[in-house]
Amino acid sequence: MMFFDQDIVRLRAGTRVDRGGNAVPDWSPDAVSRLAITEVSIQPTTATETAAPERTAVVTGWHVQSQPGTDLDIRAADRIEWDGMILEVDGEIARWTDPVEGGIHHVELDLVRATG
Secondary structure: OOOOOEEEEEEEOEEEEOOOOOEEEEOOOOOOEEEEEEEEEEEEEEEEEEEOOOOEEEEEEEEEEEOOOOOOOOOOOOEEEEOOEEEEEOOOOEEEEOOOOOOEEEEEEEEEEEEO
């Protein structure tokens, strides 16, 4: 049985103009928009460790799912704040269609955190 009792914060970069005149993501605190998202399920998925003489890299992953009937304002370029961590969205956002009523049935996405 899945429980939708966790909350996350969606972080979306603002934009700034670089030296070449191009609009680029701006992750500075004043430029980022924040959106609280409630009642999702977050489950661990992966943990890998790669040891090298100069460092040990650890990649940890989680899977997020919204409640049935709930769409989430999250894009692949966003970041997620959860449990004191800033996590990257890994891949595209899966928006599942309700086969009976149409519209969004639920949303699923994967998150990763790399350290080391």
